[in-house]
Amino acid sequence: MQWNEDQKALRAAVTALGQVIGDGHLERDAGASFSHDGWKRLCEAGLPALPFEPEYGGLGQSLSTTMYVLEGLGHSCRDAGLNFSASTHLVSAGVPVQRFGSAELKRRFLPGIVDGSTIGAHAITEADGGSDVMGMRTTAVPDGDDAFVLNGSKAFVSNGPIADLIVVYARTGRPGNPAGLTAFLVERDTPGLTVGRPIAKMGLRSSPLCELFLDDVRVPRSQVIGSAGAGFLVLDHVMKWEILCSFVINVGEMQHRLEQCVSYARTRRQFGRHIGSYQSVSNLIVGMRVDVETSRKWLYDTAEKIVGRENAAVDVAISKLVVSEANVRSALTAIQIYGGHGYMAEVGLEKELRNAVAGTLYSGTTQIQQQRIAALMGLGRPAPARTEQGLE
Numbered sequence: 001m002q003w004n005e006d007q008k009a010l011r012a013a014v015t016a017l018g019q020v021i022g023d024g025h026l027e028r029d030a031g032a033s034f035s036h037d038g039w040k041r042l043c044e045a046g047l048p049a050l051p052f053e054p055e056y057g058g059l060g061q062s063l064s065t066t067m068y069v070l071e072g073l074g075h076s077c078r079d080a081g082l083n084f085s086a087s088t089h090l091v092s093a094g095v096p097v098q099r100f101g102s103a104e105l106k107r108r109f110l111p112g113i114v115d116g117s118t119i120g121a122h123a124i125t126e127a128d129g130g131s132d133v134m135g136m137r138t139t140a141v142p143d144g145d146d147a148f149v150l151n152g153s154k155a156f157v158s159n160g161p162i163a164d165l166i167v168v169y170a171r172t173g174r175p176g177n178p179a180g181l182t183a184f185l186v187e188r189d190t191p192g193l194t195v196g197r198p199i200a201k202m203g204l205r206s207s208p209l210c211e212l213f214l215d216d217v218r219v220p221r222s223q224v225i226g227s228a229g230a231g232f233l234v235l236d237h238v239m240k241w242e243i244l245c246s247f248v249i250n251v252g253e254m255q256h257r258l259e260q261c262v263s264y265a266r267t268r269r270q271f272g273r274h275i276g277s278y279q280s281v282s283n284l285i286v287g288m289r290v291d292v293e294t295s296r297k298w299l300y301d302t303a304e305k306i307v308g309r310e311n312a313a314v315d316v317a318i319s320k321l322v323v324s325e326a327n328v329r330s331a332l333t334a335i336q337i338y339g340g341h342g343y344m345a346e347v348g349l350e351k352e353l354r355n356a357v358a359g360t361l362y363s364g365t366t367q368i369q370q371q372r373i374a375a376l377m378g379l380g381r382p383a384p385a386r387t388e389q390g391l392e
């Protein structure tokens with residue numbers, strides 16, 4: 001990709017900030033704490049505004065420019081939890097409202113999402129199932145002509161503990177019916193909505209996550225995103241953005257890790273030579289390079305297809321699979337290259353491995369992506385896109 005001076009300037013500003021707001025990442029990981037200060041500074045730098053319409057305070061940037069800047073964040077900011085929260089905010093609430101929201105929804109909610117004063121999240125997964133999205137149990141029942149009443153519970157809501165606005169996906173039709181899901185924009189202080197306590201997790205600890213309980217939550221019909229029954233379409237659009245925006249941050253992280261390993265292999269000496277002069281070590285680094293280049297190419301090529309309105313269903317699934325698995329490999333390889341030092345928490349690589357594992361689970365697990373690719377090749381069960389989205 002060729003980037004112009006404006007795009008480079010946008011990325012440079014976020015990259016410079018990333019180097020500062022990443023400070024203290026090891027402590028925040030250990031204490032599972034979110035950096036409100038880092039978030040505020042990202043908002044001041046315009047990160048959550050990138051792809052949104054200028055009419056609502058956005059910067060009006062393209063999908064690929066947004067990705068380019070997010071890649072810079074991943075490269076410079078070692079607080080991967082903060083980075084993940086930022087991409088979750090951007091894609092979970094802002095993207096569906098901009099694409100499908102009514103004029104009223106945009107006017108009411110986009111300015112706060114865009115300037116980051118309103119933190120967004122989305123709630124799809126339930127305790128009984130994440131991969132089988134169409135089997136969700138949370139229901140939304142019409143209450144008169146102007147509202148729905150939501151009942152159920154959601155599991156693993158990233159940003160949930162800090163969110164002001166949550167896009168809740170609920171069933172308004174028969175289970176398994178693709179036209180039976182609806183997306184609702186629910187404000188945190190809506191009566192009947194209870195936000196659970198943060199759940200401790202393996203990685204991405206500085207990005208808080210929780211359960212959500214909905215007990216007769218009355219949501220005005222005007223807060224349906226798109227229309228009743230269009231939740232599946234909304235989610236499909238959001239997932240494309242999530243895979244591109246969240247995983248391009250991983251590309252930045254992989255690039256940083258690669259540079260770190262090249263530098264280490266050039267300076268660390270064993271048996272009187274740099275360890276990088278041993279072919280078995282340099283081959284590991286070459287593998288990291290191939291992984292990061294392949295990942296980057298898949299993501300940006302897929303973004304181009306989506307913007308060009310080409311069918312990118314298989315590309316999205318391949319991209320997600322390629323990058324998430326490459327990120328785990330890269331983190332594991334980096335630990336090997338650093339030897340015993342790589343295993344120590346203070347170096348930060350063991351944290352990167354814990355973080356990377358999450359990417360093989362959210363946005364559709366590795367197995368679900370494989371199943372989608374197989375189905376798109378005419379293998380396996382028919383129409384997996386209708387029954388097993390493997391979406392968040």
Ligand SMILES: Cc1cc2nc3c(=O)[nH]c(=O)nc-3n(C[C@H](O)[C@H](O)[C@H](O)COP(=O)(O)OP(=O)(O)OC[C@H]3O[C@@H](n4cnc5c(N)ncnc54)[C@H](O)[C@@H]3O)c2cc1C
Nearest residue numbers: 122123124125129130131156157158358361362365367392
């Ligand atoms: C860090 C993190 C952040 C998350 N953030 C959010 C969020 O913000 N909002 C949200 O709604 N959810 C979120 N999730 C949840 C995530 O989307 C789900 O965990 C994921 O979709 C998998 O669902 P599950 O955990 O119920 O696993 P299951 O669906 O129960 O899967 C269990 C295992 O079975 C496999 N499997 C299931 N079905 C099939 C099949 N048909 N073919 C082959 N293998 C199959 C899976 O690959 C997996 O290995 C998050 C998860 C994590 C780890």
